[in-house]
Amino acid sequence: MPDRRDPFEEIEELFEQLNSGFAEMSAEFDAGGAGDIHVDVADAGDEIVVTADVPGFDSEEIDVSVSDRQLRIAAEHSTETETEDEETQYYRRERSRRSISRTLSLPTDVDEHAAAASYENGVLTVELPKADGDDGIDIEVN
Template sequence: MMRRSNPFDFSELDRMFERMSRQFEDMNRQLGSWEGNVGEMVSHRGMAIDVAEHDDSLVVVADLPGFEKDDIDLTVAGQTLTIVAEREMASESGDEESEYLRRERRSESIRRSIRLPVDVDEEGASASYQNGVLTVSLPKFQADDEDDSHHIDVQ
C-alpha cells in the first residue's frame, strides 16, 4: 500500500530551505563576497577594510586582531595597496605531562590587495597600528605646480 504525504505539511520543505540557507552562508564565508565597486572577489574572513577619500588623501583602515606590528607588511605600487599579515604560534612546550585538549589557535597568514581609486604619493604614505586596527594614510598624487602645457598661438 502506497502512503500518501500530506500536501499541507511544509516541514520537509522548511528543512530543505534551512539546509540551503546554511550552505549559502558557508559558501559566502569561504568564497568571500562580491565587491562591485572594486571589481574583485575578496574574502572578509580575516581582514575587514574601510577606504575613505578625503580632499588630499585616502585613508585605509583594516582590522587585524591578534597580530603584532612586526607581523604586518605593507606595500603600495601604483594604485594598489597590499597588506600582508603573518603570525606564527609558539610550538608546543617541552613539558611531556601536558597536552592540548583543544587547539584552535594556529599560525595564520592573510593577504589583501586593494585597488585604489586614484594615484597616490607612495613616498608620503604612513601607517599606524593600535589595538588590532591598522590605519594607512596615502596622500593623493599631486601633479607638479609647473605648467607643462604647451601654448598654441591662434593665427
C-alpha cells in the same frame, strides 16, 4: 512501457547543482570569508585613508605595500609552545600559524614618499596622500 529517465538530463542537473554550489562559495569568499581583512577606504580631501581591522597581530607581523594603485595588506602570526614533563617523559609541541591578506584598488594615484601607516589596538591606518598631477606613481611601503 515504463518511463525511462534521460541520462543526459541527469548529467545536466548535476552540472547545474555544481555551478550553483560554486557560485555560493564564490559569493562567500567575495563577502569576506575567513582570512580576509575588512577595510574602510575614505577620501579625506588631500589623501586616501585606509582603515583595516587586523586584530591579534603585532605591528612587526604586518606587511603593507603599494604598487600601481594597488594596496596590499598582509599579516602572518605563528606560535610554538613546548612542554616537557620529566616525571612522565612526556614532550608536547603545539604550533599554530595564522595569515590573512587583502589587496584593494585605490581610487586615485598617491604619493609614495609621504605614505604612512600606524597600528593601534588591532586597527591599521594607512594614510596615502594624493599625487599631484595625473601621472601615475608606483608606490611601495614596507
